[in-house]
Amino acid sequence: MNFKYADSYILQLLNNFIFEPGGVVDGKHPGKHRSFSIGRSLEFVQHREYTPTDDLKYIDWKVYARRDRFFIKQYYQETNLESWIFIDCSRSMWFPENTKEVTKYEYANYLASYLSYILLKQGDTVGIAKFDNKIKYLLEKSSKEKFYYKILQFLEEETVGQQTKFVNIIDEIFKFVKKRMFLIFISDLIVNNELEIVRLFKKISSYGINILILHIIHPKEYDLNWIQENKIIFEDIEYLNQITTEIYEIKNLYQKEFKKILEYYKKELNDKNVHYFVINTKLPVLENLRLIISQK
Amino acid sequence: MIKFYNQYILFFLPLSLLPVILHFLFSKKTIKIKFTYTSLIEKILIQNFSKNKIIDIIILFLRCLIIFLLIIYFSRPVMYLNPKQKNLDLIIAIDTSFSVRQKVLNTTKFEILKEKIKNLLKFLKNKNVKIKLLLFDEDIKVLNETFDFSSDELIEKINNIKPSYKSTNIKTLFNYISSFSELDIRRNYYKIIIFTDFAEHILKDSFVSYDINKISREILFCYPEIVSTNIGIESLYLEDKNDDIVINCLYFISGKEIKNFNAKLFIGFKHIDTVNVDIEKKKFVFNYLSNEKNFFGKILLPNDSLIEDNEFYFLNNISNNEEVFCFIKEREYYTGFKSKKFYFEKLNIPRISFKIVSSEENLKNKNLIIVDEEKINDLLSSFSFDNKLVIFPKEKIDYEDYEEFLKEIEIIEFQKDNPNPYSITLAESSEFNEYFNRFDYEKIWVKNKFLINIEKNSSWITLLKFNDGKPALIKKNGIFFFTFPIDQSNTNLLYKPIFLGLLKFIFLEKKQNLNKNYYFISDKISLLDDKIIKINNFITTTYNIEDSYSYEDNSIIFNIPGVYEVFLESKNKLYVAVNINPEEGKVDLIEKNRIKDYIKNINLSFLNTQKTSFEKELYNWCIGKEYSQNVMYFIILFFIIETLLSRIVYKRLI
Numbered sequence: 001m002n003f004k005y006a007d008s009y010i011l012q013l014l015n016n017f018i019f020e021p022g023g024v025v026d027g028k029h030p031g032k033h034r035s036f037s038i039g040r041s042l043e044f045v046q047h048r049e050y051t052p053t054d055d056l057k058y059i060d061w062k063v064y065a066r067r068d069r070f071f072i073k074q075y076y077q078e079t080n081l082e083s084w085i086f087i088d089c090s091r092s093m094w095f096p097e098n099t100k101e102v103t104k105y106e107y108a109n110y111l112a113s114y115l116s117y118i119l120l121k122q123g124d125t126v127g128i129a130k131f132d133n134k135i136k137y138l139l140e141k142s143s144k145e146k147f148y149y150k151i152l153q154f155l156e157e158e159t160v161g162q163q164t165k166f167v168n169i170i171d172e173i174f175k176f177v178k179k180r181m182f183l184i185f186i187s188d189l190i191v192n193n194e195l196e197i198v199r200l201f202k203k204i205s206s207y208g209i210n211i212l213i214l215h216i217i218h219p220k221e222y223d224l225n226w227i228q229e230n231k232i233i234f235e236d237i238e239y240l241n242q243i244t245t246e247i248y249e250i251k252n253l254y255q256k257e258f259k260k261i262l263e264y265y266k267k268e269l270n271d272k273n274v275h276y277f278v279i280n281t282k283l284p285v286l287e288n289l290r291l292i293i294s295q296k
Numbered sequence: 297m298i299k300f301y302n303q304y305i306l307f308f309l310p311l312s313l314l315p316v317i318l319h320f321l322f323s324k325k326t327i328k329i330k331f332t333y334t335s336l337i338e339k340i341l342i343q344n345f346s347k348n349k350i351i352d353i354i355i356l357f358l359r360c361l362i363i364f365l366l367i368i369y370f371s372r373p374v375m376y377l378n379p380k381q382k383n384l385d386l387i388i389a390i391d392t393s394f395s396v397r398q399k400v401l402n403t404t405k406f407e408i409l410k411e412k413i414k415n416l417l418k419f420l421k422n423k424n425v426k427i428k429l430l431l432f433d434e435d436i437k438v439l440n441e442t443f444d445f446s447s448d449e450l451i452e453k454i455n456n457i458k459p460s461y462k463s464t465n466i467k468t469l470f471n472y473i474s475s476f477s478e479l480d481i482r483r484n485y486y487k488i489i490i491f492t493d494f495a496e497h498i499l500k501d502s503f504v505s506y507d508i509n510k511i512s513r514e515i516l517f518c519y520p521e522i523v524s525t526n527i528g529i530e531s532l533y534l535e536d537k538n539d540d541i542v543i544n545c546l547y548f549i550s551g552k553e554i555k556n557f558n559a560k561l562f563i564g565f566k567h568i569d570t571v572n573v574d575i576e577k578k579k580f581v582f583n584y585l586s587n588e589k590n591f592f593g594k595i596l597l598p599n600d601s602l603i604e605d606n607e608f609y610f611l612n613n614i615s616n617n618e619e620v621f622c623f624i625k626e627r628e629y630y631t632g633f634k635s636k637k638f639y640f641e642k643l644n645i646p647r648i649s650f651k652i653v654s655s656e657e658n659l660k661n662k663n664l665i666i667v668d669e670e671k672i673n674d675l676l677s678s679f680s681f682d683n684k685l686v687i688f689p690k691e692k693i694d695y696e697d698y699e700e701f702l703k704e705i706e707i708i709e710f711q712k713d714n715p716n717p718y719s720i721t722l723a724e725s726s727e728f729n730e731y732f733n734r735f736d737y738e739k740i741w742v743k744n745k746f747l748i749n750i751e752k753n754s755s756w757i758t759l760l761k762f763n764d765g766k767p768a769l770i771k772k773n774g775i776f777f778f779t780f781p782i783d784q785s786n787t788n789l790l791y792k793p794i795f796l797g798l799l800k801f802i803f804l805e806k807k808q809n810l811n812k813n814y815y816f817i818s819d820k821i822s823l824l825d826d827k828i829i830k831i832n833n834f835i836t837t838t839y840n841i842e843d844s845y846s847y848e849d850n851s852i853i854f855n856i857p858g859v860y861e862v863f864l865e866s867k868n869k870l871y872v873a874v875n876i877n878p879e880e881g882k883v884d885l886i887e888k889n890r891i892k893d894y895i896k897n898i899n900l901s902f903l904n905t906q907k908t909s910f911e912k913e914l915y916n917w918c919i920g921k922e923y924s925q926n927v928m929y930f931i932i933l934f935f936i937i938e939t940l941l942s943r944i945v946y947k948r949l950i
Contacts, residue, residue, distance in 0.1 A: 233326050234337055239335070243341065258336065
């Protein structure tokens with residue numbers, strides 16, 4: 001069976017990839033990630049004095065021989081990662097329209113596909129959702145490897161959304177997301193107010209939720225040199241408003257302002273629990289994935 | 297009140313909206329692009345709108361303004377002076393020279409000018425403009441001494457004026473105005489209108505260095521732009537070849553081109569000969585075979601627009617043969633071809649008889665002397681400057697030995713790159729040049745004549761130069777000095793025509809004006825110490841003889857063309873042929889730009905009287921002040937601002 005967003009060659013390469021969310025997680029099943037709770041695993045934490053309710057098999061007999069007192073040996077519990085991938089399917093993600101180039105939406109789907117593949121492969125639980133002004137489509141999380149086919153089917157369903165409203169979707173997210181879960185947002189972050197986005201993401205992270213924001217930009221969006229004509233009517237794909245201007249007047253200023261926004265996101269959205277990456281669709285997906293994984 | 301000289305140009309005023317139209321025309325060519333970050337673009341536009349848009353609007357406005365002002369500039373705005381507030385002094389100078397007699401259909405140029413002046417005077421009535429009327433040809437005549445308001449009296453004066461036979465001398469006019477304005481310091485601003493036909497000698501060398509700045513006024517030239525054909529005699533000279541008199545006529549054709557024409561020779565009142573003049577050649581020749589040596593004659597040319605009887609009068613006066621003493625020191629056994637004497641004896645110049653002398657004693661107080669001797673200083677001590685002395689240096693003489701003579705010579709530049717080995721350049725003496733031009737020597741190519749001013753009268757004048765720039769013939773007072781010797785074979789004298797030409801020039805150079813074949817009107821004819829008893833005009837009696845001439849500084853000046861018989865107190869009779877100056881017949885319109893070159897630093901305007909809007913423009917000029925210049929300053933200023941702003945925009949876009 002052929003899927004649009006799964007290339008067998010790339011999938012083969014991804015088998016060697018290990019994705020670490022960074023920090024502790026709180027999964028239901030044992031896994032490869034360090035858990036907040038202490039249990040059985042290889043990673044030693046501390047010694048604690050024995051109390052009568054403790055299991056005798058955890059007593060460190062070597063310490064008893066030296067000290068003549070009972071000490072319990074404690075280890076971190078290793079658990080799996082519970083993650084959610086949120087794909088922005090608003091209208092702006094369909095840029096560039098009516099060309100043979102890969103749209104931002106398609107690129108986001110590729111990213112989601114391969115990320116979920118890596119996560120499932122390492123036994124993590126993956127849930128996936130598409131959103132615009134609300135969460136539109138949701139695929140409940142699973143850690144089974146076969147679940148990947150479901151994800152691919154889910155991604156292939158083309159959905160053109162409306163305008164993005166992060167406020168709405170954050171409220172919805174809180175309904176099913178728990179502490180120490182791992183959320184991946186793949187979006188172009190086109191909103192009227194950048195401050196609002198930063199505020200919302202910080203709010204989520206303050207609940208102990210790990211967030212990875214993948215900001216998708218198309219090369220045509222930050223460099224306007226591809227426009228040859230001078231007098232241009234810019235029609236917004238998402239908001240449908242029109243702006244008439246002379247390209248030479250705004251070209252340089254636009255580029256500066258665009259850089260400023262990216263710098264702002266980079267500065268504000270790189271926190272303890274929040275990680276921000278700019279994904280340029282000019283680069284191959286695999287390249288971007290390598291960058292994300294290596295920098296994490 | 298603002299008026300415009302070229303009102304029709306104002307129809308182009310809507311063109312000043314061209315930048316706006318173009319702006320909108322190009323703005324229409326837009327393309328639609330579907331995009332994402334429009335909010336960012338909107339933000340940029342909002343932030344920069346005020347600055348960029350204002351600059352763009354200013355540039356657009358400036359461009360409109362520049363075009364608007366350019367149209368205003370070409371329409372020549374005139375602001376009328378308020379007559380109640382300001383007095384204007386106007387000098388109207390009217391050309392009354394001979395050339396204004398030129399016929400134009402049923403009238404003459406002068407009548408046209410008169411009509412225009414009368415209309416101007418009528419217009420200026422009741423305006424606060426004071427007028428002074430001047431008539432000018434070679435002299436100035438003032439019609440009203442003080443500046444007067446325009447009145448019927450002034451118009452009547454204009455009615456009564458008639459053109460003279462004299463030439464135009466615009467320099468005299470400027471001299472008069474200049475001296476007049478210096479006297480009347482209180483009046484510091486005049487406007488001058490010169491009604492002329494431009495057939496003046498304005499381009500003559502005398503005018504070149506004229507200091508016009510003294511006047512520093514606004515001058516308007518009003519001229520009738522009418523081109524017609526005129527034919528006239530430029531100069532005439534007679535050659536006496538035994539019984540045959542050759543009459544050489546150099547003529548000019550001015551204005552439109554014409555075909556070949558007939559010229560008739562009259563001796564006395566009798567028709568002698570007619571020649572068909574080929575206009576390809578510059579001169580025509582009559583041969584008059586007669587025993588009669590003293591006569592007056594005329595050349596009759598076809599009628600032109602200027603003169604009804606297109607005649608040129610001349611006289612033939614025979615003077616006694618001149619004796620030329622040739623002082624040649626050579627060994628007595630030199631005879632025949634080896635002897636210089638032999639060649640001097642063979643020299644055949646009409647009315648000149650050569651006498652070879654070998655003693656210095658015989659030379660004292662002789663009129664013409666040719667010397668082939670190195671002891672020049674001895675000769676000079678006994679030489680009177682009323683005589684003529686022609687000096688040939690000794691054979692094979694070193695040129696440098698004559699430094700004494702040459703150090704004062706004014707050297708004129710020679711064109712070195714001329715490959716013609718026979719070329720010579722004529723020098724300062726105009727009379728010599730004129731004389732020399734008449735010889736048709738083969739292989740000798742005479743370059744354009746040119747004159748330079750000799751400040752010191754006493755210095756040597758170079759009459760002829762060699763190719764290398766060295767002087768060949770120099771002159772000082774009555775001494776003519778050939779800088780090269782008669783060569784060994786003596787052939788210079790006979791076989792090189794240049795020698796003959798030069799000797800002819802020297803011998804026949806007029807000692808006095810009295811023997812001239814003809815004069816022009818206003819030429820001064822010196823009577824020396826003699827006085828006039830009576831004057832007759834042979835040709836016409838229509839004019840009062842008293843008006844025909846004037847007498848000043850012991851000279852007589854004729855004002856009307858004709859042949860005159862002057863009875864002198866010394867019981868001698870003097871015959872004079874007087875003609876109109878040929879320059880007056882050259883009515884080709886002078887280029888305005890050339891006049892501008894001659895009269896610098898003054899606001900010059902030109903107005904064609906034949907123009908339909910002539911009167912309107914004339915009145916505007918008289919009582920208005922033109923602001924085109926000021927408008928141009930604004931155009932330049934706005935253009936600079938526009939350029940600077942465009943540069944800012946350009947930097948922004950790049």
